[in-house]
Amino acid sequence: MSIDYDVIIIGSGCAGLAAGLYTSRAGFSTLILEKEMMGGELMNRQLIENYLGFADGVQGPELGSAMVEQAMNTGVDFEIGVVTGIENRTGYKVVRTDSQNYTCKGIILATGAHPRKLGVPGEEEYAERGVFYCATCDGPEFAGKAVAVAGAGDSGVDDGLNLQSLGCKVTIVEILPQSKATKVLLDRVYANPNMEIKLGTKIEAVIGDEKVTGIEIQDVATGEKSCLAVEGLLVCIGLVPNTQFLQDLIELTSMGQIPVNEKMETSIPGIYAAGDIRENSPMQFATAVGDGVTAAMALGQYLRSL
Amino acid sequence: MSIDYDVIIIGSGCAGLAAGLYTSRAGFSTLILEKEMMGGELMNRQLIENYLGFADGVQGPELGSAMVEQAMNTGVDFEIGVVTGIENRTGYKVVRTDSQNYTCKGIILATGAHPRKLGVPGEEEYAERGVFYCATCDGPEFAGKAVAVAGAGDSGVDDGLNLQSLGCKVTIVEILPQSKATKVLLDRVYANPNMEIKLGTKIEAVIGDEKVTGIEIQDVATGEKSCLAVEGLLVCIGLVPNTQFLQDLIELTSMGQIPVNEKMETSIPGIYAAGDIRENSPMQFATAVGDGVTAAMALGQYLRSL
Numbered sequence: 001m002s003i004d005y006d007v008i009i010i011g012s013g014c015a016g017l018a019a020g021l022y023t024s025r026a027g028f029s030t031l032i033l034e035k036e037m038m039g040g041e042l043m044n045r046q047l048i049e050n051y052l053g054f055a056d057g058v059q060g061p062e063l064g065s066a067m068v069e070q071a072m073n074t075g076v077d078f079e080i081g082v083v084t085g086i087e088n089r090t091g092y093k094v095v096r097t098d099s100q101n102y103t104c105k106g107i108i109l110a111t112g113a114h115p116r117k118l119g120v121p122g123e124e125e126y127a128e129r130g131v132f133y134c135a136t137c138d139g140p141e142f143a144g145k146a147v148a149v150a151g152a153g154d155s156g157v158d159d160g161l162n163l164q165s166l167g168c169k170v171t172i173v174e175i176l177p178q179s180k181a182t183k184v185l186l187d188r189v190y191a192n193p194n195m196e197i198k199l200g201t202k203i204e205a206v207i208g209d210e211k212v213t214g215i216e217i218q219d220v221a222t223g224e225k226s227c228l229a230v231e232g233l234l235v236c237i238g239l240v241p242n243t244q245f246l247q248d249l250i251e252l253t254s255m256g257q258i259p260v261n262e263k264m265e266t267s268i269p270g271i272y273a274a275g276d277i278r279e280n281s282p283m284q285f286a287t288a289v290g291d292g293v294t295a296a297m298a299l300g301q302y303l304r305s306l
Numbered sequence: 307m308s309i310d311y312d313v314i315i316i317g318s319g320c321a322g323l324a325a326g327l328y329t330s331r332a333g334f335s336t337l338i339l340e341k342e343m344m345g346g347e348l349m350n351r352q353l354i355e356n357y358l359g360f361a362d363g364v365q366g367p368e369l370g371s372a373m374v375e376q377a378m379n380t381g382v383d384f385e386i387g388v389v390t391g392i393e394n395r396t397g398y399k400v401v402r403t404d405s406q407n408y409t410c411k412g413i414i415l416a417t418g419a420h421p422r423k424l425g426v427p428g429e430e431e432y433a434e435r436g437v438f439y440c441a442t443c444d445g446p447e448f449a450g451k452a453v454a455v456a457g458a459g460d461s462g463v464d465d466g467l468n469l470q471s472l473g474c475k476v477t478i479v480e481i482l483p484q485s486k487a488t489k490v491l492l493d494r495v496y497a498n499p500n501m502e503i504k505l506g507t508k509i510e511a512v513i514g515d516e517k518v519t520g521i522e523i524q525d526v527a528t529g530e531k532s533c534l535a536v537e538g539l540l541v542c543i544g545l546v547p548n549t550q551f552l553q554d555l556i557e558l559t560s561m562g563q564i565p566v567n568e569k570m571e572t573s574i575p576g577i578y579a580a581g582d583i584r585e586n587s588p589m590q591f592a593t594a595v596g597d598g599v600t601a602a603m604a605l606g607q608y609l610r611s612l
Contacts (some may be wrong), residue, residue, distance in 0.1 A: 018358045018592060025356060025446055027471030050331060052324045052595050053359055055375035069361035136603065140331055161610045165333035184611050262568065262586055280568055282603050286324060289358050290596020297442065297588050304467045305490045 013040020015275025016110035018292030039064025122206030130212025135159035156236035264295035319346020321581030322416035324598030345370025428512030436518025441465035462542035570601035
């Protein structure tokens with residue numbers, strides 16, 4: 001039988017584009033499938049200052065478009081389609097989309113993850129105007145300001161400390177009566193006069209004018225409501241990997257992430273995962289690009305050995 | 307005692323600059339030590355087509371300079387100095403250079419590796435004019451041409467297959483009487499009419515005019531000399547990690563590389579390794595950048611927990 005592509009990459013964010021650039025340059029026919037917008041999360045972002053190579057930063061859509069064009073220049077094909085399933089057959093694999101089926105020899109999964117949202121009034125409205133989801137990416141913009149962090153798990157507390165070290169006054173708001181974060185991290189929060197944790201406290205709404213000016217909170221036990229004046233709200237209540245379509249195919253963690261080894265190999269030979277969907281991803285553009293390259297090089301070795 | 311820096315990064319190539327960008331943005335005082343030229347290997351390269359973000363590629367020195375400037379813009383300090391040793395003391399670390407000692411809380415090692423050279427006449431002269439050391443980076447330039455590969459280990463054979471898939475006619479030259487490469491890879495070479503392996507064959511010289519036109523080879527057993535007409539020579543006889551100064555401090559592999567886990571942690575708490583010096587590095591600019599970011603984020607967590 002004839003196989004449609006050597007490589008199919010699912011997702012056209014940083015990780016998928018990096019992978020496609022490398023598989024295509026290595027001489028493998030490559031298709032990238034994207035469900036929405038080519039370029040991924042970058043296309044939703046403003047100034048990116050932490051992707052190395054741009055002295056004064058670069059606008060997200062500008063960077064994303066350059067990446068798409070770079071991959072296209074190497075001969076990668078792009079198609080829009082929602083992947084509904086993957087089948088691992090003897091000697092080849094099938095990728096099913098809502099409109100078509102494709103066959104290939106190797107697959108790189110790069111569908112990313114999205115931050116879990118609070119789902120409260122004002123959250124959507126103030127996205128990029130005070131509400132943010134990545135302390136490492138966007139924290140420096142809030143240096144010296146009062147900021148709230150939603151979520152007192154390890155990542156919320158660590159990101160809170162991170163913001164504090166930028167000079168922020170940080171209030172961490174947790175709906176549960178206790179924090180699940182590591183003690184040593186919590187100790188540092190409690191010892192710091194510029195940090196506070198409000199446990200058993202629910203965020204009810206984000207309020208503001210042009211930008212965020214505060215959040216409405218409620219004490220879960222007493223029902224008492226109050227307002228906390230902040231210029232930023234970092235939402236840190238978990239990430240949702242976009243791996244729902246894989247759950248019958250591949251071993252996933254309890255969080256829905258894909259476990260990989262250092263070559264980005266999944267539990268199925270010839271199927272790799274790269275970027276925010278893999279377990280323990282640092283969730284950065286640069287690490288997603290590195291993952292994509294790593295996966296593509298390992299897949300190249302695999303294909304040459306078939 | 308007062309500590310000079312939160313973080314010292316050794317090496318200012320991609321990995322070191324990415325790490326510095328992240329530690330500095332996270333609020334940690336950061337010094338990058340470089341022994342020669344800031345920007346590392348990029349400064350020696352011409353068109354870089356496989357670093358994602360530049361639709362038509364970017365000149366190495368232009369990219370390297372932008373990366374240095376980007377790190378400087380965040381407040382990273384740079385110093386020129388050859389590191390002669392590191393001491394891990396209780397509560398802090400000492401980095402010794404040929405001119406000065408510095409104290410710090412955490413270290414990221416990012417000194418890179420250099421390809422082992424053949425050491426034959428013409429090799430230096432024709433660097434970037436036909437002699438190359440990275441099939442993935444420079445291979446596409448030789449698409450469709452006759453190319454020799456020095457070294458029939460796994461990497462030489464895999465890179466030979468890689469070049470072949472770009473349409474090259476490939477001759478792999480190995481000084482030993484047998485190849486150490488994986489059988490399945492060798493089988494593919496022997497089955498391919500566009501590939502040949504010359505075992506027990508020594509490369510004596512690289513010859514050419516403006517560019518490489520061939521290599522002089524000698525049959526080790528018979529002493530017979532001949533000339534092989536090629537437009538490119540890929541030297542694939544191993545990489546030498548720049549880790550000599552670490553051998554008393556840290557556990558290294560037999561190849562001199564630094565073993566790390568997925569957070570780029572070495573065997574010493576607070577000391578991380580990133581880029582080409584770490585074991586199993588894919589040896590790409592993009593993966594070095596990803597490593598630097600990963601190491602910096604893990605070191606940030608470590609420093610906040612002290």
